[in-house]
Every structure is written in structure tokens, then in C-alpha cells.
Amino acid sequence: MQEHGYWGLRLFSRKQILVTGGAGFLGSHLCERLLADGHDVLCVDNFFTGTRDNILSLLDNKRFEFMRHDVTFPLYVEVDEIYNLACPASPNHYQHDPVQTTKTSVHGAINMLGLAKRLGARIFQASTSEVYGDPTVHPQTEDYRGHVNPIGPRACYDEGKRCAETLFFDYRRQHNLNIRVARIFNTYGPRMHIDDGRVVSNFIVQALRGEPITIYGDGSQTRAFCYVDDLIEGFVRLMNTSDDVTGPVNLGNPVEISIRQLATKIIELTGSRSPLLSKPLPSDDPLQRCPDISMAKRLLDWEPTIALEQGLQRCIAYFDQVLRASA
């Protein structure tokens, strides 16, 4: 299935790559990157949160194929590698149908791992910093086992993703599968959903519309934001590194900022006159979240390169265009 040839100066191996959740925010950027690297991409998505618009520019590419499919059902295709991203990622979306969220993480992982086992394919799991829950150590290293409430409203996502990690490592131990697990921290960029309640998109859209910027709690809680291009570079490096590297590996930007500072920065960059509006903190909302990325630096020679202000400017330009188009 793989084709080999010289591409530039290095030996290039053209692969057939399956991306589940490929019509979503991260998935569409990953499909774009893999196509640009010369691979064939099979994008599978049920359009729960993903959209045709996200992959519109790829549909004419002969090396890109889209298949509408729900990963909670088995999938029989022939590929060399699998990136498993299918799962709603924002609290608004994953809490909308929590049972389906757990099914997507757990049944989706079982189905994709079964496929990888049958094909002998390498498989990547998009895990999350949410496996650390409301952390009691800071910043979080990969050996921290987490502080998750198993019965709270976020559990469908947090525990679903934890169980998916368990399945990946059991397939590794039991079937010697070649796995890669990335624990992704907050990522932002163009094609985030306009109404998914995540803080960067929320603040930018509110600022552009001149609406009050809603801050939950007193705004002193901190987050660290990674720009999408940096994250995708981390995905590709992790997938392509040596066979003995399985992860989990934290991928994210370790530069912390308080939610209030983020709001102020977005107001400044958009030139908005939006006031700040405080609302009560939702239950189980972590107070601090910041990756320790020493492992990614050591194993992948990876770290984010795009500064927050630069990334926010690109994101603001994207949302500005979306809002104008829908006006």
C-alpha cells in the first residue's frame, strides 16, 4: 500500500492515512497538513460538531476522500496509519449527549484499535489534559494520575478519554500494537466553532460583536493556549518518531495567562469596547491547567513557536470573516 520514492532529498513514503473526526477543528488542520506532506487522506466524520465547510477546500484534492461514518460502529477500510480524533471536545458539545460522548470515546477506540490490529497499522489517540481532571499538581507531568470526578457533568468526556487510554495501552500489551497517545492541552485557531463555549472563541466573538465578555468566577483561573499549527506539528512528530515511543505525551503551550488577562488582550487586539461581565464558575471547572512539556521537548524536539498575540490575531481575522459572511 505504501509507495516509496525520493521527495526532495529525503526518502518519502506516501501513506494512506485515516483521520477520524477529520471534519472538526483539529482534524481539518491535520488532514490539510498530511495532504501537504504528500499522503492520501481518508477523512471519517459523522458531522456531529464537524462541518463540510471545514474540509471544503480539500474536497477537490484527488488524494482526499471523505466518508460519513459514526466511529461507534465498526469500520472496514485499508490504511497504513490512523489518527483517532473523533469526539466532541468542548463542554457544551460533549455534555449535549453525554452517553454518546462516552460511546464515541470508548466504542470509537475499540473500533479503531480493532481496525489497527487487523491492518497492523500505527494508531494515534487524541487524548486530553482533561484526564488530569482538576489537578492537584502543577504543572502537570505525564506521570500525574489525575484528580477526576467520575460522576460529574464532565465525566463523560474525562472518563471516556481515560478509558480510551487504557484500551490503547492494553492493545499495546496484549497485541503489541504500535500506539501513540497525545494528551492535548487547550488549543485554539481558525475553524474553532463559533458557539462552542470555549474561552478563546467566546471572547473573540463577543468582542467582535461588541457584546459583554463573560468571565466565569473572578477570572483569576489560568489556562495555557497552544496555536493549532504548533499542535499539528507535535501530532506528526509523535506519529513519526521511533517505535518505542508510545506516550502519553503532553502537547500544549506552557505559557500561562489568567482568563481576565486573556479577555483584556482580546479587547485590545480587536479594538472592542466590550465590558467584562462576571458569572458563577461552573462545577468541576479546573482552576489551573498548564502542561509540563519536557517529555515532548526531549522525545520529539518539539515546543510551540507561535506567540499568543500572533495566534490570536489569526484567529480574530478568521472570526471576523465568519461573522461578516453570516451578517
Ligand SMILES: NC(=O)c1ccc[n+]([C@@H]2O[C@H](COP(=O)([O-])OP(=O)(O)OC[C@H]3O[C@@H](n4cnc5c(N)ncnc54)[C@H](O)[C@@H]3O)[C@@H](O)[C@H]2O)c1
Ligand atoms: N481542541 C482542543 O483544545 C482539544 C484539547 C484536548 C483534546 N482534544 C481532542 O482532539 C480531538 C479533536 O478535537 P476538536 O477540538 O477538533 O473538536 P471538534 O468537535 O471540532 O472535532 C471533533 C470531530 O469529531 C467528529 N465526531 C464526533 N463524534 C463522532 C463520531 N461518533 N463518529 C465520527 N465522528 C465524530 C465531530 O463531528 C468533529 O468533526 C477530540 O478527540 C478532542 O477530545 C482537543
